[in-house]
Amino acid sequence: MSSPIIVAVDFADVKSAWNFIDRVDPKDCRLKIGKELFTHAGPEFIKQIMNKGFEIFLDLKFHDIPNTVAKAVAVAADLGVWMTNVHASGGIRMMEAAKDALYPYGKDAPLLIAVTVLTSMEAADLKDIGINVSPLEQATKLAILAKNCGLDGVVCSAKEVQSFRTRLGSNFKLVTPGIRPLGSGPDDQRRIMTPQRAQAAGSDYLVIGRPITKAEDPAKALQSILSTLDLSKS
């Protein structure tokens, strides 16, 4: 697998999702199933996509008491997904419980990553919820906690990648949504970057949704973004 792209399969229904998935090769991208499609279609749908050879990022951003999150993460591992995530702001005990729950799965455990500061948030949004530091400062604090808890990486903005790479090392996975090719509007995203710049900054995985899923021809949109990336890198 040389593609760094994870497509956010945020379609409203299974038929539209299959229209896209059936036209894509697993070597061109991994697929992220998030709250919308998971709530609609559930684990059976994920099993069907995995049977087609796709690696799945189950993005349910668990954020709850440690016991609840640990149990949920173990169910994700039973499902056999490649990656899953929790909110770092759930705290150290929650992240440690999630990591411990994956211990019995050994090398078959999914990658466990923590969301730092959502890419839809900027300084003013943090201020609204009582956090009076910049997104970079807050994301850095949470990324260090996630690493200390033994997690495999974080979800962050590509704007934070250069700094995180230096502080957190080359093996810590940096997964970046908020990716917008030139000419695509930001939608609700605030800390955005183009695919090429995110890759050049050192992002491991680029999570891309609407620039692909809302395109007239999603499979073609994916190929067009891929053609701008260096596929020998990942």
Ligand SMILES: O=C(O)c1cc(=O)[nH]c(=O)n1[C@@H]1O[C@H](COP(=O)(O)O)[C@@H](O)[C@H]1O
């Ligand atoms: O965990 C995520 O995947 C995530 C974290 C984050 O900070 N920002 C973010 O946009 N995401 C997800 O990444 C996808 C981005 O989609 P687009 O904005 O349509 O490209 C969505 O499915 C979001 O749920």
